[in-house]
Amino acid sequence: MRNTFRLASFGILGCASLALMVAAVSAAVSVEIPASSSKALEYHHASNWFWGLNQVVGLALPFILLVTGWGAHLYQFAARICRQHRLISLAFFAAIFFLLDRLVRLPVRYRWDRAYDDATGAQSQAFLVWLANKLSASVLPIVGLTLVAMLAYWLIGKSRRLWWLWASAAASIVVLAFLLVEPFTQSYKPLGNSPLEQRIVELAARAGVPQSAIVVEHCDPASSCPPGRVIGMGPTRLMLLNDALLAQNPESWTLQMVAHEAKHFAKDDNIKAFFLLSGLAFAGLCFVHLVTRAVVARWSSGLAFSELAHPASLPLAVLLLSIFYLMVLPPVNAFRQHVELEADRYALEMTRDNLTQAQMFASWASDKGRITEWSPFFKLFRASHPSDVTRIEFSNNYHPWLEGKPLVYASDFSPQKKNE
Structure with missing residues (x-):
């Protein structure tokens, strides 16, 4: 019986040692980072220029409409067509403005899509087919933005001082409803x-x-x-x-x-998304309210409107929201990248399989048209996830369980099913 017990003990210790050796070998093997193709790198830099140009065009349209007075003339035209009915005039004016926004962006979008097709080897659509698809895809966004503008100006009419607070509350409710209902x-x-x-x-x-x-x-x-x-x-x-x-x-x-x-x-990360979006809506609308008051006080004579409540102020509101969007992109993207890298950490601590995670990311990085490391501009303004280089290197090097260090998420895993 004693010999049997000893044999069983040696067997258990041997299996445990073997498991630790396998884990150590898995963690010690580093996965190489795939090299990005010259075409992928070329497209990456080109896409940054296209993205930036798209933002510039989006800022230029409302700015030109403001400084030339064409925005006010366009609203007067809409009001005449709609027989001075304020709500209908606003809807017509907003729809025309958002349609113009889509149209002036089309040349940039076309060249951008062609550059992507060239980089990935995808077959490009004929121009008329591409144009029809883009215009049809713009219908719902234009309708949605028009409805949002109508709601915002209705709130401004009801409360000129606190409209931004009510509007941000409405935005939070919409985000909350979307997150809760999306699974259905x-x-x-x-x-x-x-x-x-x-x-x-x-x-x-x-x-x-x-x-x-x-x-x-x-x-x-x-x-x-x-x-x-x-x-x-x-x-x-x-x-x-x-x-x-x-x-x-x-x-x-x-x-x-x-x-x-x-x-x-x-961790219910979508709760973080809810608070982030709600906070951004609050800050963004407050920014529009305060800056608009300063702009109107300084340049009202040249703007053809004296307060934000006038529907002709729509281009100014869109311009300020666009500026705010560009201002908050870097910190928001940094937060999103952090959340995703923490999910990588969580996965490693749960499975302790560094090799598999690194190989998976390396496979994704090998896709045609994909680059492994973001440029600083892309990381700041466009990236929602860490680069493949960051994720592969993290997967190669993060193994605190082999170094006697505590795990960040140790308390999150069910101990009775945790494989030591």
């Missing part, structure tokens, strides 16, 4: 009983994600959706997995991706 607008099916799907359930359960909250969505094409995403907020949260990529990707990649999304679910 998606098409999906529950997880099945395949071995992979059961492993997904077991892994997610370690982070407190219930099986009922993990569903599968179908995307056509498959690349139109990410491998996984979390939508909803609070009790409506769902983790959506891309069915095609579940079938195509290695099982280890899928599990690592589930661990990443488990962080967004467990």
Whole structure:
């Protein structure tokens, strides 16, 4: 009996040592960062110029309408057509303004799309087909922005001093409703009983994600959706997995991706998004209110309106909101990149599989037309995620469990199912 016990003890110690050796080897193997193609680098720099030019065009239109007085003349034209009915005149004027905004951006968008097709080898659409698609896709945004403008000016008419506070509250309610309701607008099916799907359930359960909250969505094409995403907020949260990529990707990649999304679910990161968007709406509308008062006080004689409540002030409001948007992009993007990198950390601490995570990111980085490191401009103004270089290097080097250091998210994982 004593010999049997000794043999069993040696066997257990041997298995544990082997597991630690495998984990150490996995963490020690560094995945190389793929090199970006010259075409991808060329497109990356070109796309920054196109993005910047698109923003300049978007700022130039309302600015020109203001300083030339054409905006006021355009509103007077709309008022005559609508027989001086203020609400209908405003709607017509706003629709014309937002249509003009789309039209003046089209040349930039066309060259931008062609540059992307050249970089990726995709087949370009014929110009008329491309134009028809862009114009048809603009209808809903124009209608939506027109309705938003009508609501904003109605609030301004009701309360000239506190309209921005009521408008930001309305924006927060809309964002809250969207986040809560979005899961009910998606098409999906529950997880099945395949071995992979059961492993997904077991892994997610370690982070407190219930099986009922993990569903599968179908995307056509498959690349139109990410491998996984979390939508909803609070009790409506769902983790959506891309069915095609579940079938195509290695099982280890899928599990690592589930661990990443488990962080967004467990920490309810969409609550952070709600407070961020609500705060931005509050700050942005307050900025418009204060700056408009200063601008009108200084240049009202040349603007053809003396207060923001006049519908002809719409170009000024759009111009100020656009400036505010560009001002807050760098800190907002830095926050979003931080949230995504923390999800990578969470996934590593959950699975302790550095090699798999690094290989997965390296595979994404190898896609045609993709670059591995962001330029400073792209990182500040356009990137919602860390660069592939950042994520691969982090995956290669982050393994505190091998260094005797504490884990950031140790308390988040179910101890009875945690593999030491």
